Amino acid sequence: MKPVLIVENVRKYYGRVAAVDGVSLTVPEATTIGLIGPNGAGKTTLLDVISGITRPDSGSVKLAVEGGVVEITGKPISVITMLGVARAFQIPNVFDGLSVIDNIRTAIIASKRLYKSISRNYDSLTEVDEDAKGILELVGLYEKKDVKASNLSHGERKLLDIAIALVARPRVLLLDEPTSGLSALEKGRITSIIESLKKERIPMLIVEHDLDVVFSVSDRVIAMHEGKILVEGDPESVKADQRLRYAYFGE
Amino acid sequence: MARIMTGVNWLIPVFALLAVVPLVAGPFYSRLVATGILYGVAAVGFNVLFGYTGLLSFGHAMFWGTGAYVVAIGTVKLSLGFPQSFLLALGVVLLLALVTGYLSLRHTKIYFAMLTLAFSQLVYAVALKWRSVTGADEGIYGIPRPLGDIEDYYYVVLVVSFATLFLTWKLLRSPLGLAFRSVRDNPYRAEVVGYSVNRVRLVSFLVSGLVTGIAGALYSPLQSSINPDSLYWTFSAAIVFMAILGGSRVFLGPFIGGLVYVFIQDIAMGLTEYWLLITGLILGAVIFILPSGIVGFIVKLAGGDEE
Ligand SMILES: Nc1ncnc2c1ncn2[C@@H]1O[C@H](COP(=O)(O)OP(=O)(O)OP(=O)(O)O)[C@@H](O)[C@H]1O
Ligand SMILES: [Mg+2]
Numbered sequence: 001m002k003p004v005l006i007v008e009n010v011r012k013y014y015g016r017v018a019a020v021d022g023v024s025l026t027v028p029e030a031t032t033i034g035l036i037g038p039n040g041a042g043k044t045t046l047l048d049v050i051s052g053i054t055r056p057d058s059g060s061v062k063l064a065v066e067g068g069v070v071e072i073t074g075k076p077i078s079v080i081t082m083l084g085v086a087r088a089f090q091i092p093n094v095f096d097g098l099s100v101i102d103n104i105r106t107a108i109i110a111s112k113r114l115y116k117s118i119s120r121n122y123d124s125l126t127e128v129d130e131d132a133k134g135i136l137e138l139v140g141l142y143e144k145k146d147v148k149a150s151n152l153s154h155g156e157r158k159l160l161d162i163a164i165a166l167v168a169r170p171r172v173l174l175l176d177e178p179t180s181g182l183s184a185l186e187k188g189r190i191t192s193i194i195e196s197l198k199k200e201r202i203p204m205l206i207v208e209h210d211l212d213v214v215f216s217v218s219d220r221v222i223a224m225h226e227g228k229i230l231v232e233g234d235p236e237s238v239k240a241d242q243r244l245r246y247a248y249f250g251e
Numbered sequence: 252m253a254r255i256m257t258g259v260n261w262l263i264p265v266f267a268l269l270a271v272v273p274l275v276a277g278p279f280y281s282r283l284v285a286t287g288i289l290y291g292v293a294a295v296g297f298n299v300l301f302g303y304t305g306l307l308s309f310g311h312a313m314f315w316g317t318g319a320y321v322v323a324i325g326t327v328k329l330s331l332g333f334p335q336s337f338l339l340a341l342g343v344v345l346l347l348a349l350v351t352g353y354l355s356l357r358h359t360k361i362y363f364a365m366l367t368l369a370f371s372q373l374v375y376a377v378a379l380k381w382r383s384v385t386g387a388d389e390g391i392y393g394i395p396r397p398l399g400d401i402e403d404y405y406y407v408v409l410v411v412s413f414a415t416l417f418l419t420w421k422l423l424r425s426p427l428g429l430a431f432r433s434v435r436d437n438p439y440r441a442e443v444v445g446y447s448v449n450r451v452r453l454v455s456f457l458v459s460g461l462v463t464g465i466a467g468a469l470y471s472p473l474q475s476s477i478n479p480d481s482l483y484w485t486f487s488a489a490i491v492f493m494a495i496l497g498g499s500r501v502f503l504g505p506f507i508g509g510l511v512y513v514f515i516q517d518i519a520m521g522l523t524e525y526w527l528l529i530t531g532l533i534l535g536a537v538i539f540i541l542p543s544g545i546v547g548f549i550v551k552l553a554g555g556d557e558e
Contacts, residue, residue, distance in 0.1 A: 082445045094440065095437050097435070109426045109429060118427050122424065
């Protein structure tokens with residue numbers, strides 16, 4: 001299948017620590033890739049490089065868009081976002097002083113460049129509010145739409161963060177541990193959201209510690225260890241690979 | 252509730268009340284209240300950047316003073332009418348905001364504050380040295396006042412201030428205003444949802460400088476004179492105080508802060524030559540007792556949320 005996201009030989013050092021050490025991978029269209037690995041393996045750093053938050057020391061990231069493939073390494077974060085790379089965070093990253101719905105509204109306003117319509121009230125844009133309602137219902141936060149984000153529970157903030165990433169149909173969606181710190185109920189909600197995004201054929205790169213979740217939602221799994229790709233393949237073969245056990249438990 | 256307390260609904264009763272002042276008070280108090288209104292507008296302008304966008308400028312006197320000086324130069328030295336001088340002032344203020352904003356916004360937090368302070372001191376130095384244009388330390392005298400009397404000009408101040416506040420409020424309620432607040436709350440996330448944070452901040456800086464500049468441009472005809480004190484850093488500090496005094500998380504907070512500030516200053520000046528010290532003490536006490544400011548406190552009392 002046609003690749004949507006192409007990561008080529010990315011390296012990122014923090015001092016002498018090789019956080020990401022020569023990683024290459026592709027996310028093909030309509031494919032969900034699960035990225036696993038023990039703490040400190042470099043998963044978040046890799047997502048940060050892809051979304052433009054961290055500049056790699058070497059290597060490149062490319063994105064397939066209409067009419068070709070563009071290199072996105074070194075471009076400003078907002079430009080990469082507008083090109084279609086959406087991102088949710090390991091630690092909830094929301095707008096604390098805004099209400100739940102305003103968090104979604106602002107993300108929609110940014111993605112549709114509606115900030116230019118200065119003659120209108122931000123909370124009377126019907127198109128925006130319809131979309132916002134749909135997204136909040138999807139993550140189960142619609143009842144809390146008027147609550148300030150700072151007053152949400154950890155799990156709700158996590159859901160809100162994911163909701164923010166879903167406002168536009170992304171070319172590729174990067175989720176960093178979407179179920180960490182969630183209750184069983186919230187976890188179920190996230191897995192079903194991922195399933196429905198899969199049906200919509202949205203390419204995803206999902207970092208996840210809960211291996212049950214990863215192996216059930218991913219089409220392919222990549223395991224990282226100390227900045228390098230250790231094992232790669234379909235869920236069954238990766239699950240069976242002894243090197244994985246070694247990376248996690250050092251046996 | 253929040254919207255009723257802090258929104259445009261309160262702009263009308265507050266201004267209706269202010270409209271009565273020249274009818275019941277003499278020129279002294281009319282001038283004092285008009286000054287308070289302009290201080291208030293200046294502080295609202297400052298607060299677009301501070302309360303709504305999360306950037307502390309310590310140099311807003313440069314926009315106030317530049318507005319005031321350009322009107323003075325336009326009317327006195329270039330013999331332009333007030334409307335022309337006023338428009339010229341807005342143009343110059345915008346240009347100044349564009350240059351100083353572009354350069355200051357390479358940094359945030361305290362570095363940003365220090366850069367704005369540095370630029371404002373630069374403008375102050377220009378006003379102090381460029382004698383042929385600015386009159387140096389003596390400033391400019393005999394600035395004609397549109398409509399002549401203070402009591403009449405008061406209504407020019409009132410109407411332009413009302414329009415400025417109304418438009419500022421509309422802008423803050425627009426999608427752009429939400430972008431400002433998003434950048435304030437989490438610039439990092441704002442960038443990741445697709446805002447160019449630097450550009451959003453620059454736009455806020457321009458609006459902020461312009462609003463403060465409008466207030467300044469109305470100020471010099473009110474006083475019929477202007478001197479470099481209007482550009483000095485102490486006035487930048489005063490603007491910061493007004494915003495915090497009234498409440499930086501409520502739209503009208505800084506406006507009320509400006510009005511209250513003028514009265515505190517006037518009373519303290521009448522009491523003692525150490526008025527600056529007294530003013531500082533009173534402000535410190537108010538902020539200590541009411542950390543969310545006077546209006547912020549009232550909003551909370553009434554059970555409303557801030558913003
Ligand atoms: N900003 C930083 N400065 C210094 N070192 C960093 C920084 N970010 C990450 N590292 C280091 O880089 C390595 C990879 O970290 P990273 O957060 O990418 O791992 P991870 O796979 O996401 O781990 P986890 O599962 O705990 O989230 C770790 O050794 C970490 O300490
Ligand atoms: Mg991580």
